[in-house]
Amino acid sequence: MSGLKQRVPQIILTVVALLLIASAFVVRPEGSNAPFVQRLLAFADQEFATWFSILAVFAFLLGGLNLIATHLAKIRDCGPDRFYSLVTLVSFLGVLVIGTAKLGGPPGLQGDVTAPGSWLTAVFDAVLSPLHATLYSLLAFYIASASYRAFRARSLESSLLLASALIILLGRIPAGRYLTAWIPEQLAFLRVEELSLWILRVPNTAGQRALMIGIALGVIALAVRMIAGVEKDPRSGGDGS
């Protein structure tokens, strides 16, 4: 029985993965006269995308239940942060009820929960937006403080980092353009705006591509191991070994 519990998920994983990989290399058929394999792969690509979305909806449900269970436990244990948990739970359940009941908005399955005048839109505009804005605007202060302490020319590497930071900081504002506008047209590439674009387009692109290719190769290797069933996978119901 335990063997079956491991093998069935593994077979599903392998078949679905191979179908999806194959479908990425096949042109979508234009009509019903296309070869069966081509139509099958296109169908799989389209249908699995829909199934994925259905599963993602269940992930929302699972996430909500997990949040309730975690914070109920914290309130029950009377920990020091129980009031924060209480606020979280009340907020979560309040917004859930407002959204599910479509309070203040057009009713029915097709009714838009975010229609103007709905309670959910009021919560979004009056609570969520200001909270997000406040939280993220604080970042500017921490970035300023961190920049003051981190960008020091202590070595060659840190000097390069410092120079790049200064060029990007000045190049990303119009004031930077005015500062170096006096540089003649023949040497326009030395203007801070052009230098900052060059840093983003050349050294940054080189580094990012190296990272992306490295990560992609790692993902391919992991995918091949999972398809072949040699990777430890908790979804198989065992240790996968």
Added chain:
Amino acid sequence: MNDRCDRIATWLETLDRRWIFLVLATVVVVALLSGVTMPDRATSVVQPIYDCIENLPQGAPILLSLDYSPSSAPELEPMADALTQHALLTGHPICYMSLYPTGNNMISRVEERIIAREFPQAVPARDWVSLGFQVGGEMLVNSLRDSLTARYPTDMTGRPLRDVPALRGVRGLGDFGLIVSLSAGQPGLKEWILYAGDVLDVPLAGGCTGVGAPQFFPYYPLQILGLMSALKGAAEYEAALARGHPEFTAANQPATRGMGPQSAAHLVIVAFILLGNAGLLLRFLARRRSP
């Protein structure tokens, strides 16, 4: 002399960060209240997006995916505003959608702030249509390649897509004249590149936050025709729009207005970085002179 250098260096090294906060806040508030603006111009990374919309065939629809939440709205919302204004000025229907759960509200905000106020003559379903948020991220994009109705049988108001004139002739993503993703993270522009731009013959452009920009530059200019990064990117787009459509200059330009305080904040940070390095230099000089 050495003692003085040492004292100043020590003071600079141990500077209380609350002084930095205070100076930054003061400068930003003064810049905001004074209303100082710094006109910008479109760089070679932003201009192609403007040119693409200008050169689209008459009436070609534009898909605008608002893949962000309120936290990134100050950077990305001005881009949505400017693109909406440009599309409506040039007669291209816009189709809004989102990969983010907060997308419906972000779409409603653009509708209320730009379309309702600045384009009262615009007709819903003819000049724009809002599909809203659907779960799925990259899989949603993948499934929209062949058919919009597979995942969006109706728009946000419940109107069947077959009754939407703005989408006449649009079956899948490949039938749009241009796709633009305004992306705050994942899912966002990267998913649009991988599952739409790279596999369909459709122009794709993007807008992103300042911190997200470095990861999208490797895709420019082959996989995305242009990239607006942060408020500066939006201000550049507004500058291109103001130059090409003088009637736009009278309209609201939030990014251009925002560049004044942002410039002030950047200059303060640069000043503090230089101050920190001055402290380091003083310490070095003091050590060199000491017996």
